Amino acid sequence: MADKLTIIVCIKQVPGITEIKINPETNTLIREGIENIINPFDTYAIEEGVRLKERFLSDTNNINSDIQVIAISMGPPQSKEILKEAISLGVDNGILLSDRAFAGSDTWATAYTLSKAIKKIEGWKIIILGKQTLDGDTGQVGPELAQILNIPFLGYASKIVEIDKNKIIIKRLMEDRYETFEMKLPVAISVGKDINIPRIPSLRGKMKAKSADIPVWDNKHLGLDEKECGLNGSYTQVIKIFTPEHKHEIKIIKGTPEEQVNEIYSRLKELNLI
Amino acid sequence: MRYLLTEEQKMIVEICRRIVEERIIPVRAELDEKMIFPAEIIAEIGRSDLFRLFIPEKYGGMGTGIFEVCLATEELSRGDLSVATTYAASGLGFIPIILMGSEEQKERYLPQLASGEKLAAFGLTEADAGSDVSAIRTTAVKDGNYYILNGTKQWITNGGEADIYTVFAKTDPSRGARGVSAFIVEKGTEGFEFGKKENKLGIRASATRELIFNDCKVPKENLISKEGMGFIIIMKTFDQSRPAVGAQAVGVAQAALEEALNYSKIRFQFDSSISSFQAIQHMLADMATNVEAARSLVYYTAQAIDNGEKDISRLSAMSKLFASDMAMKVTTDAVQIFGGYGFMKDYPVEKMMRDAKITQIYEGTNQIQRNIIALDLIKKGFI
Numbered sequence: 022m023a024d025k026l027t028i029i030v031c032i033k034q035v036p037g038i039t040e041i042k043i044n045p046e047t048n049t050l051i052r053e054g055i056e057n058i059i060n061p062f063d064t065y066a067i068e069e070g071v072r073l074k075e076r077f078l079s080d081t082n083n084i085n086s087d088i089q090v091i092a093i094s095m096g097p098p099q100s101k102e103i104l105k106e107a108i109s110l111g112v113d114n115g116i117l118l119s120d121r122a123f124a125g126s127d128t129w130a131t132a133y134t135l136s137k138a139i140k141k142i143e144g145w146k147i148i149i150l151g152k153q154t155l156d157g158d159t160g161q162v163g164p165e166l167a168q169i170l171n172i173p174f175l176g177y178a179s180k181i182v183e184i185d186k187n188k189i190i191i192k193r194l195m196e197d198r199y200e201t202f203e204m205k206l207p208v209a210i211s212v213g214k215d216i217n218i219p220r221i222p223s224l225r226g227k228m229k230a231k232s233a234d235i236p237v238w239d240n241k242h243l244g245l246d247e248k249e250c251g252l253n254g255s256y257t258q259v260i261k262i263f264t265p266e267h268k269h270e271i272k273i274i275k276g277t278p279e280e281q282v283n284e285i286y287s288r289l290k291e292l293n294l295i
Numbered sequence: 296m297r298y299l300l301t302e303e304q305k306m307i308v309e310i311c312r313r314i315v316e317e318r319i320i321p322v323r324a325e326l327d328e329k330m331i332f333p334a335e336i337i338a339e340i341g342r343s344d345l346f347r348l349f350i351p352e353k354y355g356g357m358g359t360g361i362f363e364v365c366l367a368t369e370e371l372s373r374g375d376l377s378v379a380t381t382y383a384a385s386g387l388g389f390i391p392i393i394l395m396g397s398e399e400q401k402e403r404y405l406p407q408l409a410s411g412e413k414l415a416a417f418g419l420t421e422a423d424a425g426s427d428v429s430a431i432r433t434t435a436v437k438d439g440n441y442y443i444l445n446g447t448k449q450w451i452t453n454g455g456e457a458d459i460y461t462v463f464a465k466t467d468p469s470r471g472a473r474g475v476s477a478f479i480v481e482k483g484t485e486g487f488e489f490g491k492k493e494n495k496l497g498i499r500a501s502a503t504r505e506l507i508f509n510d511c512k513v514p515k516e517n518l519i520s521k522e523g524m525g526f527i528i529i530m531k532t533f534d535q536s537r538p539a540v541g542a543q544a545v546g547v548a549q550a551a552l553e554e555a556l557n558y559s560k561i562r563f564q565f566d567s568s569i570s571s572f573q574a575i576q577h578m579l580a581d582m583a584t585n586v587e588a589a590r591s592l593v594y595y596t597a598q599a600i601d602n603g604e605k606d607i608s609r610l611s612a613m614s615k616l617f618a619s620d621m622a623m624k625v626t627t628d629a630v631q632i633f634g635g636y637g638f639m640k641d642y643p644v645e646k647m648m649r650d651a652k653i654t655q656i657y658e659g660t661n662q663i664q665r666n667i668i669a670l671d672l673i674k675k676g677f678i
Contacts, residue, residue, distance in 0.1 A: 220343075221343055224307060
């Protein structure tokens with residue numbers, strides 16, 4: 022019997038824009054005409070997961086091991102698309118956690134739901150997440166997930182220096198120094214842009230993704246107490262979302278170039294900027 | 296999408312476009328200027344399964360037709376002809392193994408070429424033997440279990456970068472073209488070395504080197520097919536590969552056309568965009584029409600080959616001839632539309648014009664293509 026080693030990548034579908042628009046009446050995101058994409062930081066997590074698998078497989082000691090990469094996402098049914106995209110990038114399987122009961126989850130409830138799903142997956146040893154999402158921007162799900170699973174967490178990994186079936190050595194760049202950590206598996210790590218360059222999907226990957234069946238795990242499958250998930254299981258609640266008002270004052274300066282320069286110079290001087 | 300493409304064919308185009316946008320366009324000018332071999336881009340092409348296309352599934356490939364290879368080649372050529380040439384030249388190197396290789400040769404070499412882990416090259420041209428294959432001087436003399444190769448191949452695309460070379464040498468110098476045989480020679484074989492990297496007008500990032508054989512011992516198992524079959528292998532290979540040269544030409548011409556069209560809308564003279572002038576409009580119209588005509592001929596030829604049409608030399612030669620002459624004209628006109636800016640290296644069209652030129656020369660000059668077409672026409676008429 023081959024020993025199983027599962028690398029889990031947590032990904033999220035986000036609107037593919039940097040500036041979101043909110044409907045002021047319903048306080049919800051305006052999604053019309055906006056393409057949904059994999060959270061950009063999660064694409065580095067996918068790539069690192071696939072590279073880790075390739076790294077394991079290139080070691081002849083692991084010839085009999087059953088190594089797989091599973092991508093998990095929690096979200097509405099259309100999040101299946103990003104799981105399929107993950108498969109086209111080399112991930113073996115995708116799982117979608119989707120249920121009305123999960124709606125309104127904050128980072129804690131999300132981490133809690135993810136932890137329950139991960140516990141159902143055989144052989145999980147390494148969990149990789151993007152360091153934060155484009156929409157929520159909190160970067161909390163990773164550490165919370167590790168806390169719930171009672172495993173070590175290391176954020177902002179820049180390089181996986183060494184890995185075997187028992188331990189991992191990770192280097193990360195802090196503001197003024199590099200840090201290197203050795204941790205026993207299982208671990209959860211988060212990654213940013215400096216760890217790799219995500220690959221372009223392969224033709225075989227795309228074909229596999231097209232026919233891939235993405236299982237949907239609902240709350241019946243996970244068996245969470247309704248008090249622990251979704252809005253009820255969340256410690257925080259979004260009371261109001263609004264588009265910040267940008268107040269710009271525009272003044273057009275006219276005249277000859279010399280006059281314009283003089284005007285700008287005196288304006289900047291008035292503002293104590295020069 | 297103007298052509299009826301299958302889901303798989305659309306995926307090939309999508310993958311190539313992403314490689315072009317994300318990996319090729321940002322670096323192509325520098326690779327060209329400094330003659331840097333695009334190793335990382337080729338590795339990405341390998342990871343994307345594009346080398347697997349034409350190789351049978353049994354040997355790690357995807358068993359597609361030439362049409363799919365043409366789609367991939369055209370799209371890569373839109374980004375950079377050096378990259379597309381490197382890609383297509385590996386195909387040219389392994390097509391002889393697919394067409395005429397033994398089962399053992401296929402099992403040994405094709406899987407690592409399919410994955411892109413290794414590149415292939417096609418070693419035919421010599422200093423005094425280009426169009427005239429019968430003039431090659433490289434010899435292969437049988438000695439027990441080996442053939443001993445001596446001679447020098449010139450201007451070999453992927454020379455030095457490839458690991459597996461299909462090399463043509465004379466086993467019987469008295470028989471002219473019929474005395475030529477094909478061998479698989481691996482990089483690292485004793486007596487096999489490379490000359491300097493050539494400094495070229497176009498496709499400067501692609502590697503072009505001499506292959507130097509000095510008492511090079513090649514195992515007799517590496518002979519492709521039988522002695523004296525070299526010329527037939529060359530012709531059969533070119534019949535399959537020429538539409539891909541046509542596809543390169545269509546790709547580079549399409550790129551130049553897009554650049555010229557975009558530029559014509561933002562360049563203002565006499566208070567109007569130059570796209571409002573009929574002189575420019577007619578140039579754009581002719582360029583677009585010719586690109587479409589060439590694309591149609593290339594696609595038609597590739598599909599004829601894939602549908603099992605046997606008599607394809609004429610059509611294959613036509614697709615290469617028409618598309619490459621078209622590409623030279625369209626890229627030159629694109630430079631013209633850019634005016635003085637087009638002559639500067641700050642804009643991509645001068646490179647496209649330099650690159651396009653090779654498509655009229657390699658894999659049989661366009662003069663040789665006309666010979667093939669005319670002789671076939673006179674011999675067979677319209678069948």
